[in-house]
Amino acid sequence: xxxxxxxxxxxxxxxxxxxxxxxxxxxxxxxxxxxxxxxxxxxxxxxxxxxxxxxxxxxxxxxxxxxxxxxxxxxxxxxxxxxxxxxxxxxxxxxxxxxxxxxxxxxxxxxxxxxxxxxxxxxxxxxxxxxxxxxxxxxxxxxxxxxxxxxxxxxxxxxxxxxxxxxxxxxxxxxxxxxxxxxxxxxxxxxxxxxxxxxxxxxxxxxxxxxxxxxxxxxxxxxxxxxxxxxxxxxxxxxxxxxxxxxxxxxxxxxxxxxxxxxxxxxxxxxxxxxxxxxxxxxxxxxxxxxxxxxxxxxxxxxxxxxxxxxxxxxxxxxxxxxxxxxxxxxxxxxxxxxxxxxxxxxxxxxxxxxxxxxxxxxxxxxxxxxxxxxxxxxxxxxxxxxxxxxxxxxxxxxxxxxxxxxxxxxxxxxxxxxxxxxxxxxxxxxxxxxxxxxxxxxxxxxxxxxxxxxxxxxxxx
Numbered sequence: 001x002x003x004x005x006x007x008x009x010x011x012x013x014x015x016x017x018x019x020x021x022x023x024x025x026x027x028x029x030x031x032x033x034x035x036x037x038x039x040x041x042x043x044x045x046x047x048x049x050x051x052x053x054x055x056x057x058x059x060x061x062x063x064x065x066x067x068x069x070x071x072x073x074x075x076x077x078x079x080x081x082x083x084x085x086x087x088x089x090x091x092x093x094x095x096x097x098x099x100x101x102x103x104x105x106x107x108x109x110x111x112x113x114x115x116x117x118x119x120x121x122x123x124x125x126x127x128x129x130x131x132x133x134x135x136x137x138x139x140x141x142x143x144x145x146x147x148x149x150x151x152x153x154x155x156x157x158x159x160x161x162x163x164x165x166x167x168x169x170x171x172x173x174x175x176x177x178x179x180x181x182x183x184x185x186x187x188x189x190x191x192x193x194x195x196x197x198x199x200x201x202x203x204x205x206x207x208x209x210x211x212x213x214x215x216x217x218x219x220x221x222x223x224x225x226x227x228x229x230x231x232x233x234x235x236x237x238x239x240x241x242x243x244x245x246x247x248x249x250x251x252x253x254x255x256x257x258x259x260x261x262x263x264x265x266x267x268x269x270x271x272x273x274x275x276x277x278x279x280x281x282x283x284x285x286x287x288x289x290x291x292x293x294x295x296x297x298x299x300x301x302x303x304x305x306x307x308x309x310x311x312x313x314x315x316x317x318x319x320x321x322x323x324x325x326x327x328x329x330x331x332x333x334x335x336x337x338x339x340x341x342x343x344x345x346x347x348x349x350x351x352x353x354x355x356x357x358x359x360x361x362x363x364x365x366x367x368x369x370x371x372x373x374x375x376x377x378x379x380x381x382x383x384x385x386x387x388x389x390x391x392x393x394x395x396x397x398x399x400x401x402x403x404x405x406x407x408x409x410x411x412x413x414x415x416x417x418x419x420x421x422x423x424x425x426x427x428x429x430x431x432x433x434x435x436x437x438x439x440x441x442x443x444x445x446x447x448x449x450x451x452x453x454x455x456x457x458x459x460x461x462x
Contacts, residue, residue, distance in 0.1 A: 004031050020040055025118060030051060088100070090123055109206070213283065342457050351428070364376035380393050380394075392453070393452065
């Protein structure tokens with residue numbers, strides 16, 4: 001089975017994802033091209049798999065793309081071509097003639113033969129999200145402009161003794177209309193924030209599944225070869241037993257048996273086969289754990305509050321988000337086993353923990369870089385405090401500067417570079433915890449030492 005066939009067999013499940021996925025070899029040859037990219041670009045899998053992707057998309061030969069892809073092939077950390085700087089990494093036209101705005105994450109993936117790395121592209125179509133954010137910001141700006149106009153009008157009313165009540169009613173009516181529209185788009189923004197992380201999570205999970213799958217496959221090949229050697233030896237034993245029963249000379253059969261036993265290296269097989277079986281079971285267990293965590297992370301149809309095991313939800317999210325933090329941080333947990341069930345919407349709580357873990361990993365990355373010279377630490381703990389469950393997420397990043405501490409929960413506020421974040425993660429988290437769950441969220445920070453986010457949720461009443 002060649003590389004293309006192996007890629008098709010191993011990653012065929014990615015055809016069902018609502019994002020474009022392709023896998024490149026180090027020579028930029030396409031090994032896998034999913035149905036979504038087929039539909040977006042109009043280039044079928046048969047016409048591109050096995051071909052050099054640069055022949056189809058020459059812009060990938062530009063230094064700003066090629067140098068980062070070469071770094072991926074050398075096993076470097078994942079890279080992101082943001083939707084603001086690299087809108088059309090793999091250009092895909094829309095029916096109206098525009099092109100899809102794309103958020104592209106590329107991660108290294110161990111080659112099937114274990115030598116070097118492939119590059120796995122996960123391309124999220126954020127066209128609708130970008131338009132929604134643009135419209136939302138425009139409305140937000142208009143609302144601020146209306147507020148400024150109202151303040152100016154109030155001053156004029158005081159100066160010229162114009163009826164303040166009439167002017168306020170007019171402006172308030174306009175603001176109410178804008179507020180009503182903002183409220184109708186809030187749910188869309190929350191859903192869009194969740195969808196924006198799907199591409200990166202899917203890419204990370206594919207990477208996490210590939211590693212145990214690779215060594216399970218290697219061990220299965222070893223077990224097959226070992227079985228072939230043992231099967232040949234058993235046949236020699238059968239020939240010897242048959243010769244003895246029939247009264248024939250067993251000398252030649254015994255010599256063949258000795259030769260087969262020497263070639264099979266029974267001592268080596270008796271030591272290595274149990275190890276190979278154990279490693280296969282371990283790898284299958286890891287894959288099962290990842291799949292189970294994905295199912296638990298976003299349970300289908302669960303939009304109402306229910307009493308859940310907070311500790312289990314946190315461990316599930318840590319597993320799902322492992323590719324976000326493993327390069328730059330060690331993860332420590334101190335989860336209170338006596339913590340009662342907590343009433344919340346499981347998917348929303350998991351999304352909040354994911355946002356906070358991701359922020360912690362990014363904060364640490366600003367200190368340790370790619371983690372090659374040492375990692376930071378993320379610590380998550382839970383405690384029961386009277387009728388409240390307390391969750392603390394700490395990082396060893398550089399801390400939050402004092403001049404922006406009052407703004408970190410504001411929508412669209414971010415300290416990251418353009419294209420590295422939409423400034424929605426903490427704003428969405430605060431909305432979910434405070435408005436939807438009647439909980440609390442705040443933080444403690446110290447420059448040069450790190451930040452701790454504190455989340456409080458009321459415990460479910462029996």
